[in-house]
Amino acid sequence: MATRGYQELEVWKKAHNCVVEIYRLTRDFPKEEMFGLVSQLRRAAVSIPANIAEGYRRSSIPEKLRFYNISQASLDEAAYYLLLAKDLKYATTDTAIDQLDEIARMLSGYIAGIRRRTA
Template sequence: MSTKIHSYEDLVAWQKAHALVLRIYQTTNTFPKEELFGLTSQLRRAAVSIPSNIVEGFGRWGSNEKKRFYNIAQASLKEAHYQLRLAEDLNYADTTDTRLLANEVERLIGGLIKGVPHTEKSSS
């Protein structure tokens, strides 16, 4: 059974990335107030970048452009993953489940990248 993708909201990768952002916002609400402009802000920015770049990639027509934005989403995910680890090491929160969700999102974005056709040719 094949589900037709009409919007970025139909992408499981976007759905899970959005869930990750919501979870990160909940988690960072418990961080110390002195981290508001430090780790809290940085982690939230990295997290929001993930589904935002999936959306931007989805909206691109060219294969290279799609891949570029999906790769940016993946890089932001790696950044957030480290920051979650740091938050746990600093005893700000238990981020184990959130990092597991991040791993799932990483696999899904990898699938998006692999699913982009390799048909684009450079124009001369």
């Protein structure tokens, strides 16, 4: 059986599931936010698993880490947009924020493991 690569990473799976949750959550945001907050949040969320996937196949450790760091930055961006949506009372975002917190911990651990193996 061939390896599926990044799709086998637990951190990628959680990040992908979080994107699906964010898409569901933002369906009910006000229509005037479709090209504002909704678009920004979705783009930031999609960037998390996308950069994990892209970094996974990079051959050099610095390249891998660069993409994983971009994923971390996108994670922080998405968390801010969720906080804003909560404060604007667009939705209850606690579940998605908790998911992002878990992904952040997992991704930090994954990055630390790569650094330890290459030190």
